[in-house]
Amino acid sequence: MSRTLAGLLLLVATACRAKEPVVMSPPPGGPVAAPDPAGYWSGDWGRLGIEHDGRAVYDHDDGTIVGAMRGDTLVGGWCEGPSRQSTADAGDVELRFVTAPDGTRSIDGRWRYGTDEAWRDDWDLGWDPGTPPADLVARFSDPAAFCAHP
Numbered sequence: 001m002s003r004t005l006a007g008l009l010l011l012v013a014t015a016c017r018a019k020e021p022v023v024m025s026p027p028p029g030g031p032v033a034a035p036d037p038a039g040y041w042s043g044d045w046g047r048l049g050i051e052h053d054g055r056a057v058y059d060h061d062d063g064t065i066v067g068a069m070r071g072d073t074l075v076g077g078w079c080e081g082p083s084r085q086s087t088a089d090a091g092d093v094e095l096r097f098v099t100a101p102d103g104t105r106s107i108d109g110r111w112r113y114g115t116d117e118a119w120r121d122d123w124d125l126g127w128d129p130g131t132p133p134a135d136l137v138a139r140f141s142d143p144a145a146f147c148a149h150p
Contacts, residue, residue: 037074037097040132041107043125048107049136050074055146056095057139064145065093072097077149078111086150087114095123115150 041048046059054074056065067076074097079090095109109123139145 037069037095040128040130040136041125042128043107044109044123047128047133047136048125049132049140051140055140057136057145059136061089062139062145064139064147065095066146066149067093067095077147079147079150084145084147087117090147090150091115091117092119092150093123 036052037050037054038052039050041050045063048056048058050056050065054065054067054069054076056067056074057063058065061080061082063078063080065074065076065078067074069075074093074095076093077090078093079085081089083089091111091113092115093109093111095107098106098108100106105127107123107125108121109125110119110121111123112119
């Protein structure tokens with residue numbers, strides 16, 4: 001096994017166990033900035049708060065997201081009341097983080113019911129530099145609100 005392959009396997013194994021993201025060396029040609037999704041966003045479907053661990057809460061029907069960053073996109077599952085069950089109140093979500101040349105941050109999101117329905121491209125949000133509202137932040141402390149990906 002080559003040293004490069006062994007190092008990559010070690011990095012992947014470490015990333016699977018780590019709670020904090022593993023920082024890789026930038027590729028030749030300069031650094032690539034990874035988006036930091038954590039914070040407070042607002043737009044379609046109301047307010048959205050995202051933590052560094054890939055969990056998010058949003059206004060619409062007390063919704064939650066559990067996901068992981070894949071490049072510039074948070075990929076995972078959403079669920080919301082009343083049932084929090086797939087095909088009715090849960091499904092796939094992809095939130096792509098975009099930074100415009102002027103520094104404006106936004107999310108270009110899409111979602112679907114379950115895992116087989118058609119994607120809906122109507123979950124767009126903008127960065128909100130304000131303090132996240134206490135009622136939204138408090139919902140992170142309810143583990144029952146966070147569903148397993150359908």
